[in-house]
Amino acid sequence: MSKHSSAPADLSVNWERSDFPIVCETCLGDNPYVRMMKSEYEKECKICARPFTVFRWRPGSNARYKKTEICQTCAKLKNVCQTCLLDLEYGLPVQVRDSAMPGGTTSAIPQSDINREWFADQAERQLANGGVNQFDRIEQRAALNKLARSQPYYKRNMAHVCSFFLKGTCTRGSECPYRHEIPNKEEKDPELANQNMKDRYHGVNDPVARKMINRLGGSGLAPPADINIKTLYVGGVNPSVTSEEDIKGALYAYGEIMEVKMPTTQNFAFVTFTTREGAEKAIQKVGGNFTVNGATLRLAWKKPSAVDANLTKAAMNQPISTSSTTSASKSPFGAPPPPGPGARATQYASQNPALFGSQKSDR
Numbered sequence: 001m002s003k004h005s006s007a008p009a010d011l012s013v014n015w016e017r018s019d020f021p022i023v024c025e026t027c028l029g030d031n032p033y034v035r036m037m038k039s040e041y042e043k044e045c046k047i048c049a050r051p052f053t054v055f056r057w058r059p060g061s062n063a064r065y066k067k068t069e070i071c072q073t074c075a076k077l078k079n080v081c082q083t084c085l086l087d088l089e090y091g092l093p094v095q096v097r098d099s100a101m102p103g104g105t106t107s108a109i110p111q112s113d114i115n116r117e118w119f120a121d122q123a124e125r126q127l128a129n130g131g132v133n134q135f136d137r138i139e140q141r142a143a144l145n146k147l148a149r150s151q152p153y154y155k156r157n158m159a160h161v162c163s164f165f166l167k168g169t170c171t172r173g174s175e176c177p178y179r180h181e182i183p184n185k186e187e188k189d190p191e192l193a194n195q196n197m198k199d200r201y202h203g204v205n206d207p208v209a210r211k212m213i214n215r216l217g218g219s220g221l222a223p224p225a226d227i228n229i230k231t232l233y234v235g236g237v238n239p240s241v242t243s244e245e246d247i248k249g250a251l252y253a254y255g256e257i258m259e260v261k262m263p264t265t266q267n268f269a270f271v272t273f274t275t276r277e278g279a280e281k282a283i284q285k286v287g288g289n290f291t292v293n294g295a296t297l298r299l300a301w302k303k304p305s306a307v308d309a310n311l312t313k314a315a316m317n318q319p320i321s322t323s324s325t326t327s328a329s330k331s332p333f334g335a336p337p338p339p340g341p342g343a344r345a346t347q348y349a350s351q352n353p354a355l356f357g358s359q360k361s362d363r
Helices: 072-078 094-100 116-128 142-147 163-167 197-202 207-221 244-254 276-286 306-317 323-330
Strands: 036-044 051-057 231-235 257-261 268-273 289-292 295-301
Touching: 072 116, 094 142, 094 197, 094 207, 231 276, 244 257, 244 268, 244 276, 244 289, 268 276, 276 295
Parallel strands: none
Antiparallel strands: 036 051, 231 268, 231 295, 257 268, 289 295
């Protein structure tokens, strides 16, 4: 009988090795001769829990040391930086990017521990075989271009504020690697200090993204609360846009259009869709700006007019009528007039309980 020796399985088969990190220009720093420390399989990825190659460097003389937090496979799947987890193209949080770009990858990556490593291994093989990155097919969005930074923001790499300095007990002086200054309002915000890296990666419950989305909503792209609003505002209409058909031809692909109103003496127009879904789809796909006959037009939700707002307010503040008032108002003869001063109140037979047997009469 032959004996079979079971050799230990190589656990590093599915682990990731890399020679250079995938980081944004801000995290890389302004120093062209940055030096990096490389350590293979030092830590686990914060998303897929697989060991990967960790890089550590200092992006500037006054900056803190930074390192990669997720593996390259997870970074490629979301097109984000391995360190700050911001989009590599726009420099925005994932939640902001996915909210302005329908069809993002919020549901493409499992958020639970079930089959997480298997999914990462399959995604890595697909990328190695020349799989098409889905972000290459996403159209440019004007809303994202407005929020994106045109230049790197190196102040994000600054060292943290020294807690001992705030207490007045720091003895390091100029040799202290932390900043000796009063923190600003954003650094004092406890909500921003307690960010979850997995939530940032999956694009949920991100306080930074929430502030940006609220600011984006002020531009007219956020859907109004009233679901009956199906009209969009088109601004920047110039003489090159000759008729309503030009605007209708640019937006009809997103839904059936009921009417297009374009005053001849104004530089704007109103587009009313048949359904609310069509208006929302036009806002999501266009993103804010679109081109008609060479003219760049701005698209936003129509704001309710002052007359509509007053009618809604009056309807909300109208008191609820009682049943007696309602019946009197429905009567063709109207309600009886109130008695004058000194007049005797009218007596009705129904007001005498003795006539209906509820009390005995004295007769």
